[in-house]
Amino acid sequence: MRYAMAIDTKKCVGCSDCVVSCQTENDVPIGYCRDWVVEVTDGTYPQLEIEIRSERCNQCDNSPCVRCCPTGASHYAEGGIVLVTPNKCIGCGACITSCPYDARYAHPDGYVDKCTFCIHRIKKGLEPACVAACPTKCMYFGDLDDPNSKVSEVLKKRKWKTLIPEAGTEPQLYFLI
Amino acid sequence: MTSRRDFIRISGLGMGGLAVGASGFGIVNNLSTSPPKGSELRIDPTRTPTYCEICFWKCAGWVYKNEEGKIWKVIGNDDDQHSNGRFCPRGTGGPGMYYDEDRLKTPLIRTEERGKQVFRKASWDEAFDHIAGKLKEIAEVHGPECVALLTHGSGGEYFSTLLKGFGSGSIAAPSYAQCRGPREVAYHMTFGEGVGSPERTDIRDTDCLVLIGSHLGENMHNGQVQEMSDAIDKGASIITVDPRYSIAASKSKYWLPIKPATDLALLLAWIHVIIYEERYDREYVEKYTYGFDQLKEHVRNMTPEWAYGITTLAPDLIRKSAKEMADAAPAVIIHPGRHVTWYGDDTQRSRAMAILNALLGSWGRRGGFYNPETVEIPSWPHPPYPTPQRTWKDAYPDKYNLAFETLASGICDATIPELSEACNFKGWIVNGTNLLKTIPDSRKVIEAIQNLDLLVVVDTMPMAITGWADVVLPECTYLERYDTIRDSPHRKPAIALRMPAAEPMYDSKPAYWMAKELSKRLGLKDYFSWNSIEEMLDWQFKQVGTSLEEMKRIGVKTFERSYDDLYFQQGEDVEFYTNTGKIELYSTSLAAEGFDPLPVYTPHEEPPEGFYRLNYGRAPAHTFGRTANNALLKDIMEENTVWINPKVAGIWGIENGQYVYLENQDGVRSSFPIRARVTERIRWDSVYMVHGFGHTNKLLSRAYGKGASDSELITKVHVDPIMGGTGMRGNFVTFKFEPAKTEAES
Numbered sequence: 001m002r003y004a005m006a007i008d009t010k011k012c013v014g015c016s017d018c019v020v021s022c023q024t025e026n027d028v029p030i031g032y033c034r035d036w037v038v039e040v041t042d043g044t045y046p047q048l049e050i051e052i053r054s055e056r057c058n059q060c061d062n063s064p065c066v067r068c069c070p071t072g073a074s075h076y077a078e079g080g081i082v083l084v085t086p087n088k089c090i091g092c093g094a095c096i097t098s099c100p101y102d103a104r105y106a107h108p109d110g111y112v113d114k115c116t117f118c119i120h121r122i123k124k125g126l127e128p129a130c131v132a133a134c135p136t137k138c139m140y141f142g143d144l145d146d147p148n149s150k151v152s153e154v155l156k157k158r159k160w161k162t163l164i165p166e167a168g169t170e171p172q173l174y175f176l177i
Numbered sequence: 178m179t180s181r182r183d184f185i186r187i188s189g190l191g192m193g194g195l196a197v198g199a200s201g202f203g204i205v206n207n208l209s210t211s212p213p214k215g216s217e218l219r220i221d222p223t224r225t226p227t228y229c230e231i232c233f234w235k236c237a238g239w240v241y242k243n244e245e246g247k248i249w250k251v252i253g254n255d256d257d258q259h260s261n262g263r264f265c266p267r268g269t270g271g272p273g274m275y276y277d278e279d280r281l282k283t284p285l286i287r288t289e290e291r292g293k294q295v296f297r298k299a300s301w302d303e304a305f306d307h308i309a310g311k312l313k314e315i316a317e318v319h320g321p322e323c324v325a326l327l328t329h330g331s332g333g334e335y336f337s338t339l340l341k342g343f344g345s346g347s348i349a350a351p352s353y354a355q356c357r358g359p360r361e362v363a364y365h366m367t368f369g370e371g372v373g374s375p376e377r378t379d380i381r382d383t384d385c386l387v388l389i390g391s392h393l394g395e396n397m398h399n400g401q402v403q404e405m406s407d408a409i410d411k412g413a414s415i416i417t418v419d420p421r422y423s424i425a426a427s428k429s430k431y432w433l434p435i436k437p438a439t440d441l442a443l444l445l446a447w448i449h450v451i452i453y454e455e456r457y458d459r460e461y462v463e464k465y466t467y468g469f470d471q472l473k474e475h476v477r478n479m480t481p482e483w484a485y486g487i488t489t490l491a492p493d494l495i496r497k498s499a500k501e502m503a504d505a506a507p508a509v510i511i512h513p514g515r516h517v518t519w520y521g522d523d524t525q526r527s528r529a530m531a532i533l534n535a536l537l538g539s540w541g542r543r544g545g546f547y548n549p550e551t552v553e554i555p556s557w558p559h560p561p562y563p564t565p566q567r568t569w570k571d572a573y574p575d576k577y578n579l580a581f582e583t584l585a586s587g588i589c590d591a592t593i594p595e596l597s598e599a600c601n602f603k604g605w606i607v608n609g610t611n612l613l614k615t616i617p618d619s620r621k622v623i624e625a626i627q628n629l630d631l632l633v634v635v636d637t638m639p640m641a642i643t644g645w646a647d648v649v650l651p652e653c654t655y656l657e658r659y660d661t662i663r664d665s666p667h668r669k670p671a672i673a674l675r676m677p678a679a680e681p682m683y684d685s686k687p688a689y690w691m692a693k694e695l696s697k698r699l700g701l702k703d704y705f706s707w708n709s710i711e712e713m714l715d716w717q718f719k720q721v722g723t724s725l726e727e728m729k730r731i732g733v734k735t736f737e738r739s740y741d742d743l744y745f746q747q748g749e750d751v752e753f754y755t756n757t758g759k760i761e762l763y764s765t766s767l768a769a770e771g772f773d774p775l776p777v778y779t780p781h782e783e784p785p786e787g788f789y790r791l792n793y794g795r796a797p798a799h800t801f802g803r804t805a806n807n808a809l810l811k812d813i814m815e816e817n818t819v820w821i822n823p824k825v826a827g828i829w830g831i832e833n834g835q836y837v838y839l840e841n842q843d844g845v846r847s848s849f850p851i852r853a854r855v856t857e858r859i860r861w862d863s864v865y866m867v868h869g870f871g872h873t874n875k876l877l878s879r880a881y882g883k884g885a886s887d888s889e890l891i892t893k894v895h896v897d898p899i900m901g902g903t904g905m906r907g908n909f910v911t912f913k914f915e916p917a918k919t920e921a922e923s
């Protein structure tokens with residue numbers, strides 16, 4: 001099993017509902033976030049293009065954050081999801097520095113936190129909160145090992161890219177372009 | 178083609194470390210107002226139905242509580258046509274409104290002069306006695322019709338009943354004269370029916386969506402944004418007309434970067450192309466419309482070449498985009514927009530859009546405009562309302578005969594004695610609308626307020642308007658109350674229930690309770706003869722075949738349509754509610770009132786040297802100024818920016834991210850500085866900012882002083898002579914680098 005997410009930059013409007021829904025679902029403290037939205041504009045008026053991306057932890061297959069964690073708090077869980085066990089985390093912040101995507105933050109309660117793909121929801125057969133909330137339905141979640149999952153299907157049909165592939169982290173967040 | 182790259186993190190302010198664009202938005206703001214914590218795994222959280230009150234879209238959803246029984250999150254109801262189970266960020270952020278510690282907590286009575294914001298806490302009894310005493314005094318001396326209700330919220334219904342019983346008919350929502358009024362009048366003049374809310378646009382099934390200044394996606398009119406995304410999925414094309422490269426423009430096949438204030442010329446040129454290239458729906462036009470020959474003659478010379486000189490849009494682009502929409506017809510939508518009070522000829526611009534829809538045969542067609550249906554819910558029985566002696570309309574004897582809703586700005590003007598003798602308002606009840614920001618030219622609103630004997634403000638939050646109130650009544654949020662049944666029109670008739678998910682915090686109360694309590698003191702209790710709100714709602718639900726009990730379980734009930742008339746049948750005879758019974762390309766009503774029966778382009782004033790047209794719009798995480806203090810939404814966007822083209826920024830030496838002040842043509846300078854967003858996404862002749870920031874009430878701890886207020890800079894208002902809409906896009910601003918001198922200094 002390999003959980004992954006594909007996000008359609010052609011449909012995303014940058015509304016940040018993914019961010020707010022994550023914040024309420026996971027009690028992310030005010031002032032922090034597990035996901036965020038980036039908008040990139042290219043060109044000069046009126047020859048312009050915009051790409052909008054809802055970003056979060058890439059649940060990398062080859063994660064520097066897991067590798068560098070001295071206590072084993074950062075680990076791979078079911079479906080390749082990278083998790084942090086709060087009571088094992090000493091808050092050293094090595095993982096924050098090692099992540100090329102800046103996907104982690106130091107939670108005010110003294111541990112490092114990040115996107116969990118809402119594993120507590122997946123276990124109940126629900127989609128991650130951001131995927132379920134997105135008004136444009138531009139996010140697809142599922143198991144890459146299942147060729148019929150939504151995410152496998154859409155990756156077959158559409159052109160996509162990953163972020164900073166050259167870092168060798170084998171990210172599992174796919175952006176449809 | 179990359180010549181500059183503008184990288185900006187539009188949300189997720191708190192993340193440290195990452196370079197967040199050139200403007201450095203990465204401020205960590207650690208506030209203590211996060212919703213209460215729950216554990217990782219939540220077992221069967223209890224849920225209660227609601228419909229969202231954060232904007233007028235009224236999405237139905239579920240409020241979930243955590244195991245401590247506290248409000249945790251709000252999620253869309255899958256059976257709801259407004260939300261399809263998905264809320265927008267504002268609705269998702271609803272708990273932030275409930276937990277806002279800056280909320281109005283007790284009734285307040287003013288103790289110092291107006292505007293000084295000095296109040297004393299009062300009991301509900303004291304507040305009601307005070308209000309009732311004043312209302313009776315006004316009724317005795319001036320007549321009950323001199324009290325007006327200005328409302329923008331569900332609670333307004335109850336105050337409306339109270340006021341009608343009291344003997345006043347002057348009940349206004351600023352959403353008419355300050356927003357969608359011109360569009361409603363234009364569609365009535367053309368099709369005999371308005372567009373309504375939610376709009377009857379069949380975006381889901383369209384092949385071509387044409388947006389004239391509408392920034393869907395930035396304005397999160399939830400159902401429409403969802404359907405736009407569905408349409409993109411199905412390969413529909415989008416045409417966007419906007420001087421700014423909006424998010425919708427970035428998803429468009431054709432973006433027409435029009436010179437601001439010239440839209441009507443483009444629309445007339447499109448009409449010209451569609452008629453003279455014979456691209457209109459001949460059968461539909463012949464069967465259903467009136468005045469085609471006059472229209473054809475009228476636009477004879479309005480060629481794309483003519484429009485080029487006005488709009489700066491290449492004739493070829495005008496032709497190609499006209500062809501694109503005609504090829505899609507009748508599954509095409511020239512979107513009527515929503516906030517359309519721009520230049521004062523807005524009814525005429527909306528008419529041109531309506532005419533274009535008629536020529537393409539999209540009204541009443543799949544992928545164009547559908548025919549919505551509503552559940553008719555009877556009111557709780559009450560005595561007949563007395564007929565008011567006068568209404569707001571008497572202040573304008575020969576004007577605005579085509580306005581069929583009350584003008585909030587009209588009430589405001591008629592409160593100032595010099596402007597009107599006929600019906601001078603002496604009392605206002607203001608519910609859920611921050612009038613100082615919604616009606617342009619706040620100086621005039623303040624002047625009106627100074628002439629009142631009573632100003633009651635009912636709100637959940639301290640806003641600019643609450644500072645001017647005589648009595649402030651703290652309303653509980655939508656998450657803590659029952660409200661009127663939602664019965665908005667849609668493809669299928671449907672109703673939704675809002676019920677409290679929690680007891681009201683502090684000493685806040687629901688509007689129905691306030692209105693009923695006041696009715697007792699005013700001898701009007703027969704208008705509120707129900708014993709409890711549950712009794713009334715249950716009775717109403719039973720009239721339409723459900724019950725409060727069932728609605729508590731399902732939240733939304735959708736009924737089958739009574740007729741199979743979502744669209745016109747092929748060749749069906751249709752009678753339209755216009756004078757001629759036809760779709761009026763040539764408007765007989767406008768002609769009778771002495772207005773142009775066919776839209777005419779008139780040039781608008783241009784910005785003077787060194788000034789730029791002030792355009793404003795919405796951001797997806799905020800509704801007007803209502804949400805600026807919401808901790809969850811402030812986290813997404815905590816201040817607005819002024820968008821400036823790099824060339825213009827270069828002239829002024831303005832750096833991206835630098836704070837500047839804006840000053841308008843009348844010398845009004847913004848109260849607070851605003852950050853510059855130097856971006857290629859805006860034309861050089863205009864600037865853009867998101868509405869709803871620059872709050873002046875210090876009691877809003879998170880929103881006070883953040884960003885600048887566009888409303889404050891809109892002091893020149895171009896009134897639509899047809900229906901009294903207040904055109905707000907004829908204001909020009911320049912840049913200043915210091916705050917305005919205060920009176921003491923100058």
Ligand code: SF4
Nearest residue numbers: 012013015016018134
């Ligand atoms: S909720 Fe969906 S549309 Fe909105 S920003 Fe996130 S991914 Fe984009």
Ligand code: SF4
Nearest residue numbers: 057058059060065099
């Ligand atoms: S994105 Fe960062 S935090 Fe997430 S798995 Fe990869 S390296 Fe680790």
Ligand code: SF4
Nearest residue numbers: 229232235236265268
């Ligand atoms: S569109 Fe958003 S704010 Fe408006 S009612 Fe729906 S969820 Fe609420």
